[in-house]
Amino acid sequence: LGLLLLLSACAGAPYKPAEVSSVPFQDRAQTQASGSIEVTAAVPGPEETRALFDLPLYDSGIQPVWLKIDNGSDDWIRYAPVSTDREYFAGQEVAYVHKGAFSSDGRKQMNHYFYEMAMPRRIPPGEIRSGFVFTHLQPGTKAFNVDIFGASSEQDLSFTFFINVPGFQPDHSEAYFEELYDPGQIRDFDRESFRAELAAMDHRSRDRSGQGLGLPINVVVVGHPEQVLQALIRANWVEEPRTPSETAAEQAHLFGRIADVVFSKERTASGGRTELRFWLSPMRENGTPAWFVEGTHHVGGGKGQGDLDPDVDDAAAYFLQDMWYGQGLAAYGWVRGPGKAPFDSPGQSFAGEQFFTDGYLAVTWISGTALSMLELVALDWDEAPRRAEP
Numbered sequence: 001l002g003l004l005l006l007l008s009a010c011a012g013a014p015y016k017p018a019e020v021s022s023v024p025f026q027d028r029a030q031t032q033a034s035g036s037i038e039v040t041a042a043v044p045g046p047e048e049t050r051a052l053f054d055l056p057l058y059d060s061g062i063q064p065v066w067l068k069i070d071n072g073s074d075d076w077i078r079y080a081p082v083s084t085d086r087e088y089f090a091g092q093e094v095a096y097v098h099k100g101a102f103s104s105d106g107r108k109q110m111n112h113y114f115y116e117m118a119m120p121r122r123i124p125p126g127e128i129r130s131g132f133v134f135t136h137l138q139p140g141t142k143a144f145n146v147d148i149f150g151a152s153s154e155q156d157l158s159f160t161f162f163i164n165v166p167g168f169q170p171d172h173s174e175a176y177f178e179e180l181y182d183p184g185q186i187r188d189f190d191r192e193s194f195r196a197e198l199a200a201m202d203h204r205s206r207d208r209s210g211q212g213l214g215l216p217i218n219v220v221v222v223g224h225p226e227q228v229l230q231a232l233i234r235a236n237w238v239e240e241p242r243t244p245s246e247t248a249a250e251q252a253h254l255f256g257r258i259a260d261v262v263f264s265k266e267r268t269a270s271g272g273r274t275e276l277r278f279w280l281s282p283m284r285e286n287g288t289p290a291w292f293v294e295g296t297h298h299v300g301g302g303k304g305q306g307d308l309d310p311d312v313d314d315a316a317a318y319f320l321q322d323m324w325y326g327q328g329l330a331a332y333g334w335v336r337g338p339g340k341a342p343f344d345s346p347g348q349s350f351a352g353e354q355f356f357t358d359g360y361l362a363v364t365w366i367s368g369t370a371l372s373m374l375e376l377v378a379l380d381w382d383e384a385p386r387r388a389e390p
Contacts, residue, residue, distance in 0.1 A: 015106035017113055018051040025052075025066070032159045036072035040130075041065060041161045043142045053113075055098050062089055063137040065144060068130035071123040075151040078122050083147030083158070083370075085135035086236055091118040094134050139241070141165065143233050147370065158369045160230045177225055177260070177289070181282045188284040195381060197283070198335045198361055205252040205294060212350030214252045215308075216339055218316040219293035220363045221278070222285050227368030228278075231328025234370065237263040237276065251351065254279040254292060265322075272299050274318060288365075295319050310346060310355045313385040316362040323364060324373060331365040333379030360385045 025044035032039050043065050046058040057064065065084060071077050081088050091114035099107050119131030135144065141164050148157040189197060198220060205214035221228055240262040242250075250258040259277035266273050277294040284290060295316050297309035309315065323329040340359040341347030347355050360382070 013102050013106060015054055015102050015109040015113070017054045020052065020117075023048045023051050028163060028165075029066075030161055030163055032161070034157050034159070037077065037148055037157055038070040038072065039146050039148070039159045040068040040070075041144075041146065041159075041163060043163045043165050045165050053117075054110075055101065057094065057134075058137060060097065061137045062094055063135050063142065064132040065135055065142065066130070066132050067119050067146060068128060069123050069146075069148070070128045071125060073150065073155070074125050075155065076122060076124055077155070078149045079119065080147045080149065081119065081121070081133050083145045083234070084133050085144065087136065089134040089136075091115060091132070091134060138238060139165070141239075143229065143239065145230060145233050156369075158230065160226060160233065160368070162229075177280050180260075180280055185282045186284060187282060188287060190286060194283070194285045194290075195333070195335055195363075198363065199337055199382075201337060203337050203339050203359070203361060205254045207251050207350040208253060210253065210256075214349045214351070215294055215296065215353065215355060216312050216341075216347075216357055216359075217254070217292045217294055218312050218357065218361060219276070219295045219319055220335075220361055221291040221293055221366055222288050222364065223291070223366035223368070224289060227366050228291065230368040231323060231326060231366045232263055232276075234328055235265075235322050235326030237265050240264050240275070252277065252294065254294075255281065259294070267297070272297070274298070274315060276319065293319070308353045308355065310353075312355050312357045313360055316360065317385065320362045320364060323366065324376060327370040327373065328366055328368075329364060329376055330367040330371055331377035331379060333363050333381035334384045335361040335363055336382040337361060358385050 023044065025048045026042045029040050029042035043063065044052055046056070049055075049057050049064055052064070067079070069077075069079060092111065095107075095111050095114040098110070102110055117132050119133050120129045123129045141162055143160070143162050146159045146161065148155075148159075150156060203217040205217065206212060207214060223231070242262065247258065252258065257279070260280055261278045263276045263278070264273050275296050275298065279292045281290045281292050295318070296312065297315045297318070299307050299309055320329065320332055337359045339347075339357065341356050343356045347357070349355070363379075363381075
């Protein structure tokens with residue numbers, strides 16, 4: 001009876017969101033500008049979100065992102081919510097999911113509130129618009145893009161934000177990439193000598209002792225840190241938080257250290273995923289940093305669980321295609337190295353994981369801003385592995 005009374009009381013509850021100005025999440029806001037366009041973004045935490053919307057949205061896997069766009073130009077501009085989350089939730093969708101919590105009047109108030117609070121898609125010249133975009137939950141640091149489209153392609157802009165939300169400090173903010181190598185360790189190559197260097201290298205990680213061979217490095221990413229992060233976010237890759245104990249337990253090393261940052265993407269309802277372990281190398285291609293990546297598919301289980309898919313060439317091809325479809329790939333080429341391990345005679349890592357590969361590296365040049373798929377440049381390097389072309 002007590003439970004029935006409680007449910008009845010909840011069903012008849014009024015809707016009482018807090019005033020936006022009374023919730024201090026905007027204290028963490030960041031502002032970026034390009035020309036006459038200025039974008040400010042902030043992400044409320046779980047309790048702030050509950051106050052703002054009178055709903056526990058985080059419990060439903062929904063995370064609001066607040067944006068303010070100042071259009072100082074003489075033209076209309078358009079904001080694309082899919083740039084922030086390709087599968088974002090519409091405001092009325094969020095309200096509908098939670099309609100059972102309130103009375104009839106409360107539901108009407110809630111629907112109207114979500115309508116008023118949604119971020120507009122079009123901003124008139126010389127005006128400011130603000131509102132919320134309802135994205136999928138990303139605990140801790142929220143990484144997202146804000147793409148703006150103007151009257152011409154020259155006015156199309158992309159902003160990338162990394163906003164701390166209590167609970168998780170990202171690896172990319174702690175890696176201090178510019179401090180990883182002394183200037184004397186950096187080696188810069190032109191494109192052809194870069195290709196030759198990659199072809200001659202041993203493309204496998206090591207265990208902590210430096211003796212045991214790990215899985216192949218099957219992807220090289222050429223791009224500045226912000227460009228790479230922009231492209232990964234656009235393609236819905238999510239940084240994997242690593243606890244101190246997880247970091248201490250990691251075995252795969254390259255350049256004398258564990259991976260600088262790890263990204264993943266869920267692939268199946270059963271828990272299959274793809275992981276990307278990034279190491280910044282001391283190599284540069286025409287002045288641009290080169291990242292060595294161990295790309296792997298995993299079948300079943302969540303983070304740190306499941307079995308390795310032994311086809312590491314397919315994992316490299318998946319990354320290449322995914323970046324292309326995410327409009328983050330400017331150019332690519334395949335390099336065949338010395339590390340072939342055929343299907344009938346697979347290789348084995350120090351952890352006992354079997355894999356097979358033709359010994360290829362997918363070498364990719366990343367574009368931070370969205371790039372048409374038709375603009376992709378395919379370099380005439382080595383012949384691609386079977387079924388690997390985008």
